[in-house]
Amino acid sequence: MYGLVNKAIKELVVDNHGQEKWLEICSEAGFEESDFISLSPYPDKLTYDLVGAASKVLKADSKDILEAFGEYWILYTADQGYGDLLDLSGSSFVEFLGNLDMLHLRINNMMPELKAPLFSTQNETDSSVELLYKSHRKGMVPMLRGLIKGLGKRFDMVVNIQEVESKATESKGLCFKITW
Ligand code: HEM
Missing domain, CATH: 1.10.260 (434 Repressor (Amino-terminal Domain))
Known part of the structure; x- marks a missing residue:
């Protein structure tokens, strides 16, 4: 990385x-x-x-370290010159989640060897959304949980994240239901 x-x-x-x-x-x-x-x-x-x-x-526990790291990443990147990019990525939590691929694509310009995960959102309601996550790596789910929590905090939201087991989404990656 x-x-x-x-x-x-x-x-x-x-x-x-x-x-x-x-x-x-x-x-x-x-x-x-x-x-x-x-x-x-x-x-x-x-x-x-x-x-x-x-x-x-x-x-x-290394999972707890990865989760804390994910949460910290949102503050750290804002402080390292990526603040404008974060601002540009969404004015609401759900909009931001929908723009994660765009965000990493822009970073890809500066980091040509980036192997970013792929995301998409589905089944949005007033108090929940599902996030599909497909990674090239193993073991990064605790980091993702921290990132989502940190992103929630950025929008003054306390979010809950639950993995949804589904055969239908297997090829698209893992599915998480996020509620607030
Ligand atoms: C400006 C903010 C961000 C920057 C600069 C950034 C950049 C990066 C970089 C450099 C990596 C390592 C991958 C590599 O080097 O090949 C990475 C991985 C990752 N990013 Fe981002 N990212 C940002 C925001 C986010 C956000 C908001 C999320 C999700 C809410 C996210 C989700 C992830 C995940 C889960 C990984 C772990 C790697 C994997 O699953 O394969 N990132 N990102």
């Missing part, structure tokens, strides 16, 4: 637990450089290893 992702993980750890813990995590993950280059792609394994090492060093 692009360095921006690993940099955000670093920032989240340093903000909450300090630089010392971050250095311990890097050593556990076998990462010897001092920082990441936001616009350079890194192997996915590094990101998974950093999350695994953070789980061990901070004694926290």
Whole structure:
């Protein structure tokens, strides 16, 4: 994944637990450089290893770390020069969800090796919407949950996310019912 992702993980750890813990995590993950280059792609394994090492060093479930990371990502990207893009992606929660592919497509211009997930929305009501999510990767659902929560907060909403098991959507990816 692009360095921006690993940099955000670093920032989240340093903000909450300090630089010392971050250095311990890097050593556990076998990462010897001092920082990441936001616009350079890194192997996915590094990101998974950093999350695994953070789980061990901070004694926290890696799913909880990924979820916290997803929530943090919305604030972090706004702070890293992607605020206008976030503003442009929707003036309501549901509109934003419908524009996630457009958002990643625009990022694709700056990050040509981006392997972004694909999204679509369906069955919208006044208090719910279903989000279809198709990823090239495994294990990113907790991050998605955090992202959706963080996005809800951006619109002053408390959202609930439930995975909907359905054979019909299998080929389109996973389906989540989001309610508020
Ligand atoms: C300006 C804001 C955003 C930026 C700059 C951004 C950029 C990225 C980048 C760089 C990756 C790593 C993929 C790679 O390097 O190949 C990624 C992955 C991902 N993004 Fe975004 N993104 C943004 C907002 C969002 C939002 C709002 C959502 C959903 C609510 C989202 C959903 C995801 C998910 C779930 C992944 C995990 C990778 C996967 O499932 O394969 N992103 N994004």
